[in-house]
Amino acid sequence: MSGTLYVVGTGPGGAQQMTPEALQAVSRATEFFGYGPYLDRLDLRPDQRRIASDNREELDRAQAALTRAAAGVDVCVVSGGDPGVFAMAAAVCEAIDAGPSEWRALDLVVTPGVTAMLAVAARIGAPLGHDFCAISLSDNLKPWDVITRRLRLVAEAGLVIALYNPISKARPWQLGAAFDILRSVLPPSTPVIFGRAAGRPDERMQVMSLIEADAGRADMATCVIIGSALTRVIERPGRPDLVYTPRFIAGESK
Amino acid sequence: MSGTLYVVGTGPGGAQQMTPEALQAVSRATEFFGYGPYLDRLDLRPDQRRIASDNREELDRAQAALTRAAAGVDVCVVSGGDPGVFAMAAAVCEAIDAGPSEWRALDLVVTPGVTAMLAVAARIGAPLGHDFCAISLSDNLKPWDVITRRLRLVAEAGLVIALYNPISKARPWQLGAAFDILRSVLPPSTPVIFGRAAGRPDERMQVMSLIEADAGRADMATCVIIGSALTRVIERPGRPDLVYTPRFIAGESK
The missing domain is CATH 3.40.1010.10 (Tetrapyrrole methylase, N-terminal domain)
Structure with missing residues (x-):
């Protein structure tokens, strides 16, 4: 048996x-x-x-x-x-x-569980509150040109992007290259979240704009979330900033 | 206080x-x-x-x-x-x-939780095992032309697609229209999962190919997952089919 x-x-x-x-x-x-x-x-x-x-x-x-x-x-x-x-x-x-x-x-x-991007999103507000995607940045598993093409298309589509496996000792330059691609499509002020070890004692959350985003802030335990052009930051006195993506997109067709 | x-x-x-x-x-x-x-x-x-x-x-x-x-x-x-x-x-x-x-x-x-697409994926195998996205099909919250453009771009990008809010009494035709768009980009054999009420007593999982996908199978409690061109179905004797997306993409650049 x-x-x-x-x-x-x-x-x-x-x-x-x-x-x-x-x-x-x-x-x-x-x-x-x-x-x-x-x-x-x-x-x-x-x-x-x-x-x-x-x-x-x-x-x-x-x-x-x-x-x-x-x-x-x-x-x-x-x-x-x-x-x-x-x-x-x-x-x-x-x-x-x-x-x-x-x-x-x-x-x-x-059995399903809480994946890293959801844990990071919960700690920071609601950056995944609208359409989003999850992309692994590891080019051990797929060609780098597939990754760059995907990044460009999802940014053009206006999706929030969660990057898994952003960096490792063997893959030190890919995250910086990904930011460069995204800067060519998204506004410089787009919020970027470096969410490290969400929910663990060594948790560290950092928010910066895409123009400032520094790949050196990430390590293997980090999930990087890049907002869309609609993602907003709320400053709070004495508390960390909230980052969220509104549920609505205004348009002429409705 | x-x-x-x-x-x-x-x-x-x-x-x-x-x-x-x-x-x-x-x-x-x-x-x-x-x-x-x-x-x-x-x-x-x-x-x-x-x-x-x-x-x-x-x-x-x-x-x-x-x-x-x-x-x-x-x-x-x-x-x-x-x-x-x-x-x-x-x-x-x-x-x-x-x-x-x-x-x-x-x-x-x-506090983060298990979202529907993860629950559906766990019941059926690992359809979200590679790059994927989550898109709400509700045009109450955004213009329909934004949705159609996003569907086309993410399908071209090769991402697995989880559709939330696929259908309701007030939105009866959108899911069928979404399948039509995806059929123009993806192979007819692409697996489609209708995952209803995953983990609840009234759970129902159905798998069919994109060419056969019938929007009438979905209701408000359904999360629809559309595979990529690489998503595979494993037939099992006496058990439900498994659906998964491999972690690897072969390519010339590696």
Whole structure:
């Protein structure tokens, strides 16, 4: 008899930002596959086994988890944030798609979670209050020219843009290049939010205009949100600025 | 002394999909402003007061809640899903922006939640596993020509598209028109997911190709996700199909 494969996200921080549904999945599994720092966010029992792997070995990790589930173990694959956004749920599906047919018969349960852009948005106001998109800036996974074309089109479309994986030691220049592209389309005053570790003790939120936006403010734990031409900043005495995108767009056709 | 204004989302379903952080905000407030069916999802105490309003009176509701918080009451504004995605957090910010200066001094706490597209994606696999966008199809809030232009640009960009507010009695034709636009850009076989009430007892998930997509399958509780040209369907014996978007795009530049 095969086991269940759970795929959960920890949310942006710890247990305070995981749903009861996700916590229940964690309580049911006995083997946990994930990037070490994400596994560290879980409060596991002594009988629950951790199999930590490097952040970039996602397909190998998915295959290892599927192999164990097929052998009868209840397995949990752990992502940060939501497992469906640039994370392990897609890697598990890729592995099933290319793997042995028995993997298609497994019981697969994905539990949704709070993804980074939603956590950052909540801390700062409502920058995602109108149409928006999420784009991974990692050119490990797609050609850089695809990324630049997408940035240009979504900025022309007037969408707010959440950038995941904005920068890393191996990808130091891409975020600055992305800002340059966006400056060619969007007004200089467009608000940019550097939202780091939202909901965690080391949280840091910074807001600046696109013309001032400095890629050096971001690190691997940062989600960068670039507003649209309609995104507004509200200054508050003694409190951080609020950033929001109005729900309305005025037009002649209505 | 003024009160705190909490803005929470119920997630897609009930308490099983709300974070402890959001549930704690609910326990602290004494007056609750929201659309009645969303307030019904909360398990309120006898001392907690409900002020239900129609779904479309968002700005009035935000102003009423801010007025009560300024009067010293701990108030909770309730959205379905995540409050920052086409929901009350933006309405509260709009009200603050246009309101009396004392509203800027209020303690505002927005707690993030699981928004509909993430809940639908989790149930069906990982359709949002790569770059994606969220677009509201409501032309109550923006001109229809803005919506059509956005749909065309994001489809050309290769993003997966989550459509919120796809249809209502007052807006019966827009979803069909949106499918027509997308058919002019995307392959006929592109998977389309009609994800209704994900995580609730009346949940219903349907997958069909873009050429077959029938707007009549959607209602107000549906989030429609349209894949990209790379989105794949995995057939599983005795189980629902999985839909996912691979994390990789092959290219010559890498």
